[in-house]
Amino acid sequence: MNLAATPFIAPSIDWFSIAPMLILLGGGLVLLVAASLTPAWPKHLYSLSTIALAVATIVVTCIQWGRISDSGPRFVIGDALAYDHFSMFGIIVVCVALILVSLITDDFVRRESMDGPEIYGLYIMAVIGAIVMIMSNDLIVLFLGLETLSIAFYVLAASNRRRAESQEAGIKYFVLGGFSSAFFLYGVALIYGGTGSTNFGRIVASFDFVPLHRSDSMVLVGVALLLIGLSFKVAAVPFHFWAPDVYQGSPTPVTAFFASVGKMAAFAAMLRVLVIALPSWKDDWRPVVWIIAILTLVIGSISAVVQTNVKRMLAYSSISHAGFILIGVEAAGHAGGSSADRGGMPGTMLYLLIYAVLVVGTFAIVSVVGRTGDAATDLGSFRGLARQKPLLALALTVFLLAQAGVPLTSGFIAKFGVIQAAVEQHSYALAIVAMVSAVIAAFLYLRILISVWLADPEAGDDARETVRVPVSTAIAIGFCVAFTLYVGFNPGWFIGLSETVVNVASPAFGG
């Protein structure tokens, strides 16, 4: 293409469509600047202002949701971003996660005497990156979002300067994350070479008019490299090795943030790239996703069982959850983003919403049980929790049973959604492997519950610091429990909400 000859024309910018990003960016910068110029703010204020920003973003997103319902999805800013229900759903999920994580962080940073605006600023930057990824309609834009998110994540992982494990987690995440970004970028370059564009619409269109064979090796290698990069971000086997170390070493609220916002952004990006940009190559990437999903499910749940550190267990459990979400991606791949997709995309998005709340709730409890120093996260630290804090133990029980997929909790609805989607596409083997590995994973949750409820007290238990549940953490946990049970009993509204995401602004299907 004769790019050199084309004069650069700045695209017109629909400011309202990117309002969520603008609010967070402006607010985040003001927060950082103001906080560094003024003496330490009274307690709760940093997190409260972050929460206010997230709430404002959610309100704007809801207004946008209504407008999209009226006028339909479209592309904005020179086709670089997609303005559709899929984006809005994703933005709401990351903002809800931001609110919940800020609530936990507030107590955490004061217990560890590291209060300050930095951690919140990094959260906000990461969420902006996540939103860019979720909305992206161009591989380069997606990469920008990915890097914004990742760099904030690296720093967050290392943000507890007093713990060597935290530093280690930051370095590990940085080095391996750098590799995966490189893979991704190389994939982008090859796709550009093969199809002549990085824009999703033109990639799809190239399949029709560029005289290009589907088995064009350059594009295929590009697809493979993109898949590797994204699999790394979602921590799918065999690209999962960073996750246990990073989850364990990072400050616990940050781990919750990785597991909720990180998963949401990475899976949204994966759906955008695979289902929306590359549906023409779906017969090539679907089998790969199928294999990765099976490996992720089985290896994730089996390795979780042998761990003794709860944060590590939950890291592996998040890997096995990623396997479940990949089932939804695989199912969505069958329909290739067309409106024939009844379960894949909605199932994936619903799972991500439910999992985000669930995982933040779980880590909130791990965070308070971690006590001062954030180090008491082995199974033994949970011993006798039921006697000390029966309500907290009950909340943890709800979260863990939900993660195991026990009915009348949101976790069951999430699992059933993707299983239904897989069965609809006749992926029976995948569905059965998933359910069986869910049973293996259930053993891991039972191990934690045994420690909480059934283990006999041991000598020295009384000498441990008592577990305190500060107000804001209690609010977060209470919300997560209520949500988990409410969705378990009455999921109708959320299912309806998730079904709207199939109306993506999609170049191939009349967006």
Next chain:
Amino acid sequence: MSAATFAEEGVAASGFPLLTALVLVPVLGAVLVASMSKRRPEWIKLTAILFSVFTGAISVWMLASFKTADAGFQFVSKHEWISKWGISWHLGVDGISLFLVVLTGVLFPLAIVGVDPHHDEKPYLAWLLLLEAGVMGSFLSLDLFLFFVFFEIVLVPMYFLIGGWGHGKRVYAATKFFLYTMIGSAFMLVGIAATVLLAKNSLGRITFDLVELANDSNFAASTARWLFFAFAIAFAVKVPMFPLHTWLPDAHTEAPTAGSVVLAGVMLKLGTYGFLRFGLYLFPQAARNSRAIFLTLAVIGILYGAIAATMQKDLKRLVAYSSIAHLGFIVLGTFAMTSQSISGGVLQMINHGVSTGALFLLVGMIYERRHTREISALKGIQSVAPVFAAAFTLVMLSSIGVPGLNGFVGEFLVLIGSFLTARWWTVVAASGVILAALYLLWAYQRVFHGEPDEDNKSFAELKWKEGMVLLPFIAAIVFCGVYPKPMLDRIQPSVNALISHISDKTGYVEPQPASTSQEAHP
């Protein structure tokens, strides 16, 4: 939350929503018990008893107003639940589930009154009441999704009951129980999703409604076979059928007495009931095609359970293995697919619940007195506690299947019914009846006969309260043994309807015994 709306709609639709109340009253009781102050244990116990008795009273009232000759589902309550996925709150009861529901309603108050957990009464009672709600819901659900929800949710209270109030290797047993059953359910969940989505082709809509699916769906024979197996694995684990039974002896032995009573009394029946309600009803052709497998496994279970029971040193483990044998008879009757054999199987579900429930209570009483269940440590109890021994004898004879007591009626019906369609399996299975006499009488002889040694001299006689708990069991044992007609009158119409459903769907012709056909054409 949603409870209120269900109740309101139910009143408008069909009078008092009996079945919804059966599920929700224990839940309410559990919530109330859980929120009460720990300092007044007697109030907590009283609340739990009141709620379980109330649930039992509702179930008895339902039994009284049940229309005897009606084969269809009665007291149906149906409300939309997750309409996006075609899931509804659909409860109903027919002759097959009627007595299981009543048994559940009656067994729980007796287990709550008759057994003392010794510590942490509050959570114990809350879990028991939740368990009751789950079991009730499983027997009443006429929606595949709803059934799965209840079928799976019963694991949680049972897990905590075994793990928290059990004996010995309680955590191991509880975990094993949970994971085994969950593996079975994993297949069933995929099976349910596949059934519903494949039925969409012939139904034109997505629905989890059992009745609609059973009547209107058509599956290719090869598809139906896989779907049937997906359901069957879950039920076979629950029954449990050989070779998926290994969780049962552990769970039974380590569970607290109330847990064992409930587990043997009603929870195992979720499996056999599931075969009837979801296996045979939804996939009649597939069930017929694979009957040889299930008949064989049932017969193996009968013999294996009996032989293993003979060799046990622990009295409770002996009763646990005897359950495997008894449930083998029920599966035999189910897959023999004659009206008599299935009716006998349904009756046997109740009988086994009553007699094995009572046996577990008695073994629990022995354990309370002696803190051991080792057969070799017990001796000569008959001479120090004759009334206790008499009660044990009666219950044991009912379990053996002695004529005049309830066990005989069910086993006999199963055997004569099965003889028509599964002759050689029945011949082998009949030897299980003799083996039952062998292991139980031998155990009785070792525990109760002879001169008591030092440790057993002070074995206390049956207490007044214990006698009152046992009395309903003994009354049921004798009543059903002497006069089973009222039960059969209610069971048989629904069983016949099931058989004619199978005939309509598969062209199956139920063979008639020679004598019956002579009566029909005099």
